[in-house]
Amino acid sequence: MAIRQMLRRSLSSEKRLNEVPKGHLAVYVGQNEKKRFVIPLSYLNHPSFQELLSHAEEEFGFHHPMGGLTIPCSEELFIDLTSHLSRA
Template sequence: MGSCERQHMNFHLHLSDLFHRHHRHHHGDNNKKKGVPKGCMAVLVGHEGEEKLERFVIPIMYINHPLFIKLLKEAEEEYGFDQEGLITIPCHVEQFRNVQDVIDREHHRVMNPHHHHHHHRRNNFLCLKA
């Protein structure tokens, strides 16, 4: 196994651990009180110190999307895997919404392959470090 494959596998192992710690911490019996439906998770988005962090409730399916994985890697670089509480994504809120739009459009296209829409793409500036 090459070093790139080991690094990729290591990231997924850490991601799995991070998700399970988050899930145990935030999805107890009072799940409905916190506004997090089954199959979803809450994350905080924003650059601490530059803007107010905003809470998003997102579908768990986002975790497997390459764009979201890049955001999680940035969170790892910024905060490490020892975050307590909600996962914080170091990304401007509007940029995160653009990422959500891309993921949602792709998911819709996969789930409805015969339903054709013409989407006018916005500038999808991702919150990924250069």
């Protein structure tokens, strides 16, 4: 399955949108419109992802009213980064 397909949020039901599998984390990505992605926790250890988290903390803090972390970058940049991490 392609990384784009794995990362795209499912619109099939509200319940599925709120589910986060064990070992994963929900994040919201975007500068204006936020899209929800579910990523493996292992991504949090990668230096490139930690840099994104540092920017997120500076801009938003680590509280998000929707229950996930907001990452202030473009969806394209996020998909490129996660594609790279999934191959590592």
